[in-house]
Amino acid sequence: MRWWKMLGLAGIMGVAATGVVIARAERRRRAYTPEEIRTRLRERVDTQPDGRRS
Numbered sequence: 001m002r003w004w005k006m007l008g009l010a011g012i013m014g015v016a017a018t019g020v021v022i023a024r025a026e027r028r029r030r031a032y033t034p035e036e037i038r039t040r041l042r043e044r045v046d047t048q049p050d051g052r053r054s
Contacts, residue, residue, distance in 0.1 A: 032040075
């Protein structure tokens with residue numbers, strides 16, 4: 001039964017680590033100002049291979 005406990009703890013640690021990664025990404029995403037987002041999107045559109053704009 002001891003290995004079941006270890007397996008359970010490993011699973012819980014994996015879930016916690018995933019939560020940390022998601023929280024960091026969310027904080028990074030929310031740190032942008034609306035103007036920074038617009039600028040980045042425009043840069044992405046400008047670097048498109050076919051040069052399409054909407």
